[in-house]
Amino acid sequence: MTPGTRPVRLYDTKTQALRDFVPMDPSNVTVYVCGPTVQSGPHIGHLRGALSFDLLRRWLAHRFGRVTFVRNVTDIDDKVLANATDSEPWWALAYRMEQEFTRAYSAIGILPPTYEPRATASIPQMQELITRLIDAGHAYAAQGDVYFDVRSWGGYGVLTRQSLDAMEPAADADPRGKRDPRDFALWKGAKDDEPDSARWESPWGPGRPGWHIECSAMSRRYLGAEFDIHGGGLDLRFPHHENELAQSTAAGDPFARYWVHNGLVTVGDQKMSKSLGNFLLAHDVLAARDPLVVRYALAAAHYRSSLDLSGSSFDEAEAALGRIRAFLERAVRALQDESEDVRIDAAVPERFAIAMDDDLGVPQALAVLHETVRAGNTALDDRDLDAVRTAFADVAVMTGILGIDPLDATWNAPQGAEALALDALVQSLIGQRAAARADKDWAAADRIRDALTAAGITLEDTNDQTHWSIHGR
Structure with missing residues (x-):
């Protein structure tokens, strides 16, 4: 199949219908996904959400060539401040938790975003957006706070198809200064009980941004006033995404053209969440299970469906991956030196592509993959090397796109608790190097980099952070 001959269809949660996906620029698809609020470490539901958009990104990159993918970090928020302590201020807690999310994402092969902005790095852009809303008559200042006036914007509620009078009051600020209890804080x-480090000067007095304004400002900063896809968990549709849409469009921005939401992980038919106390910590799961197994288990259900995880979910994923690995290893032995050339020349099987083009149908794509594995094993038994070559190439390209190739070097690096321990050590040295650079102690910074290089670790500095990798992996 030639990419582009059949449309990619996505379920748009704003129109509540499948739509042909037509990017503004077919050579650069733009995606913004709401990332974590880093008040505590990730649970397995966070990984499922991030993986859903990793799979979407990988498929869009295959179909269109380039994806500019932004996933933010909410590092200032009521919950972050509430979880801070005298010994660990809010900004230190947020950074430590951000690292935990990064480690967990990396462990299951989630690609790093093109940009990963922190909310605290875009305060001027948030204030500029708030000013535009005030000037347009859609926001007002009251007692040091600024609120969005929901009754001033006729489109409020369009994302979740709710009438304003049926909505619950916004519980994100003291209601005394509000014109309407549903007005939300920009x-x-x-506050007297909040640290000085958690306040910024503004035209309305010192303070900090509300949660919803953060994503509107960051998406605009990194992707422009209009972009292709806005994504996040189903639980973010209201109030977060509804409020984002209202404030951005009220300010005159076209904003997101498609809205994509992943289903939630459940435990006994209840949403997995920290507030309910029924969550599986990502650290614990990754310490007990092969990260590739975790990735497969989280990907096996359709991204929009609820996923009720249990021990059998991981057992089934492990068995499925075992069958894929066994075939690939048998095929490599049968093809000997040909296997790499076969892999390079592989094209995506048509049935697999049809499944992925239909709202990211990973379960159907996996069915094609396993049918191909069975056919490949039959060809090996029959010593039909031509059929083995075809099956090997097809399995290699399908597992590569899904990020589940058991022979890929990613999964042959240190795994589980070993990988987490290695990452913790490297991240500690990266932090020491960053401190040395901030103090302009270039010699110390170079010594740390040289020591990591000698140990086989490559560092890559970006605008916001430093990434590391093992040489050649």
Whole structure:
């Protein structure tokens, strides 16, 4: 199949219908996904959400060539401040938890985003957006806070198809200054019990941004006033995404053209969440299970469906991966030196592509993959090397796109608790190097980099952070 001959269809949660996906620029698809609020470490539901958009990104990259993928970090928020302590201020807690999310994402092969902005790095852009809303008559200042006036915007509720009078009051700020209890906070005036480090000067007095304004400002900063896809968990549709859509469009921005939401992980038919206390910590799961197995188990259900995880989910994933691995290893032995050339020349099987083009149908794509594995094993038994070559190439390209190739070097690096321990050590040295650079102690910074290089670790500095990898992996 030649990419582009059949449309990619996505379920748009705003129109509640499957739509042909037509990017603004076919050579650069733009995606913004709401990332974590880093008040505590990730649970397995966070990994499922991030993986859903990793799979979407990989398929869009295959179909269109380039994806600019932004996933933010909410590092200032009521919950972050509430979980801070005297010995660990909010900014230190947020950074430590951000690292935990990064480690967990990396462990299951989630690609790093093109940009990963922190909310605290875009305060001027948030204030500029708030000013535009005030000037347009859609926001007002009251007692040091600034609120979005929901009754001023006729489109409020369009994403979730709710009438304003049926909505619950916004519980994100003191209601005394509000014109309507559903008005939500754009700017929160500084409180006496909050640290000085958690406040910024503004035209409305010192304070900090509300949660919803953060993503509107960051998506605009990194992707422009209009972009292709806005994604996140189904639980973010209201109030977060509804409020994002209202404030951005009220300010005059076209904003997101498609809205994509992943289903939630459940435990006994209840949403997995920290507030309910029924969550599986990503660290614990990754310490007990092969990360490739975790990736497969989380990917096996359709991204929009609820996923009720249990021990059998991981057992089934492990068995499925075992069958794929066994075939690939048998085929490599049968093909000997040909296997790499066969892999390079492989094209995506048509039935697999049809499944992925139909709203990211990973379960159907996996069915094609396993049928191909069975056919490949039959060809090996029959010593039909031509059929083995075809099956090997097809399995290699399908597992490569899904990020589940058992022979890929990613999964042959240190795994589980070993990988987490290695990452913790490297991240500690990266932090020491960053401190040395901030102090302009270039010699110390170079010594740390040289020591890591000698140990086989490559560092890559970006605008926001430093990534590491093992040489050649």
